[in-house]
Amino acid sequence: MRFSTVITSVGTAVVLMASPFTSANAAYSQIVAFGDSLSDNGNVFAAVKASLGFGIPAAPYWNGRFSNGPVAVEVMAQTLGITLVDYAFGGALTGTTNRAGIAGLPGIQNEVNQFTASLSAAGKTADASALYFLWGGANDFFSATDKLAALAPAIANLTGQVGQLYGAGAREFFVPLMPDLSNTRSAINAGATDQAKAHALSVAFNTNLTTALQGLQGNLTGATIRVFDPNPSLNAARDALLAEGGTAATSCWTGNYTGTGGTLCANPDLYTLWDDVHPTARLHLALGQSMAAAVPEPSTFGLALVGLLIAGFAARQRGKAA
Template identity: 30%
Template sequence: MMGWCEVGMMKVLVLSLVAGAVAAVRPSKLLPAAVPAVYVFGDSTLDVGNNNYLPGKDVPRADKPYYGIDLPGSGKPTGRFSNGYNTADFVAQALGFKKSPLAYLELKARKMLIPSAVTRGVSYASAGAGILDSTNAGNNIPLSQQVRLFESTKAEMEAAVGQRAVRKLLSASFFLVSAGSNDFFAFATAMAEQNRTATQADVTAFYGSLLSNYSATITELYKLGARKVGIVNVGPVGCVPRVRVLNATGACADGLNQLAGGFDGALRSAVAALAADQLPGLAYSVADSFGFTQASLADPLGLGFASADSACCGSGRLGAQGDCTPAATLCADRDRYVFWDSVHPSQRAAMLGAQAYYDGPAQYTSPVSFKQLARMRIG
């Protein structure tokens, strides 16, 4: 965890993002794309509709109002867990695209997979997915399966345009990965159900499983042709409204945040070791969602937010005692809320985060920014 002096310094840097964030991340006229395509892997912070196509009553879906109420051009739910665009959309916009590539399952249903895969990219992200296959098992596309779907997509791409063209395309494309929050929620829930506090042995084993699976994901993507990988680490999951509401004072769960912060440090080291020792030619950027979000929550008013602890769409205390549905209470000004629902950031919060990762203060990305990563010449 960061000390308050460090957070204070970060606040100053975060404030500098506000004035130019909209222009930088949502340009009025798209610039030439910095990469030929974007391939997206992860959870609900990036999902643009895959879960709408999954069967089962327990599958998390954002397919009803008020989801999508501020989505440019439609104002309708599309599967994004946001009032509008999400992080994947804003990263894709910064890279020169109109928005995130479409969801894999939507492209398959519309028989558009290969046209999109070779000209724009594909999103495999799935709400509820974890780094571990066991996280919310049966109700999402886990990270490992997302990679397998990309593998099958690649085979179809090669059949359509040839191996050489696909190899060149993938080596220059941007691979965006964000997962882990659901694993931490599941771990905390399991401890609570057992009515015990996690031991150091529990944490060590948990971290070991997460890092092993994450490393396998990066390695497999590399073997399949990825050379530019942008990773968004796990944010301060103890500060989402759904967790805050469990505390009588509405405070963040510091223990859960410390658990996430410890993993983020280990992840950064693990990816650096992979790039240095095992995956020659891999270029990467780790975005610090944890640090950026902490700084934002430390001074929400400075960023134009009126609420940093409550859901805009929900019900009950902190808007976190009910889901975002057509019957939920909806805040009047969505841009003034850090959180859209009890877990996910609002469109504006996602926009500010994406700008920080793409071309913001250097401390929010390591070893390079997403912009620098996209512009690297590989091979």
């Protein structure tokens, strides 16, 4: 019997070691994704268009994505050469609400409920060879007045969803941590004090979510939970962009989701931020490639790296919090 394993991937460390194993990734049958705008590949656009007759986000947003190109999980699936089944909706909180303010748009809990209910109705179980991608949390904090109070419920929601998917038959999980919220334009514009608070909140969420998933693993026999820290990859992409003369302080698109009320930059590849909070396609590309590199076939070298990767993650988080 194989016991459950939590593997914490530090983006840059895994990228350096994963390339010899990319061919083994084909063992995953597909990626099934749940999340928010960082993973939405057009679901909000399609739902709003069906309801209101027009889709958002509109151009200059790219094909219904909350960016100017494919999102990270799309890049991940393409890099691995497997199908993506995407349930993510922009604006989704980890629970049953959506901050977009449009009736009918789900939270992440609704996304997972829809998936498991459809399996149950068909008398089926989840594909055990699929990789279940679950990424959320930022909208809980964007929406909360008391941001610290939002931390525990968001973590409980995400860990509960892993358990719910496991109960439906899922066995392979990929759970990215939250990007550093101090890099959003609203945090930057608010000044150094608020930026530091946003960073501290991000660290607290990521540390506690990792701990919670480690605690969950003992109850999920046969499961593998890969916890991925996106921040090393995002930071490396940001540093490379800045070295080329780009900017992390302003957004490429300054308007709204209807495609009006703002200006568009000449070269999005020289910006880390597409709008106030969403990364440009350049950062999504780097992140998706790092995500793909972080999922070697579980039976290969991954288990041997558990101690190294968890230690590296903990050391990096301690350094950021100091």
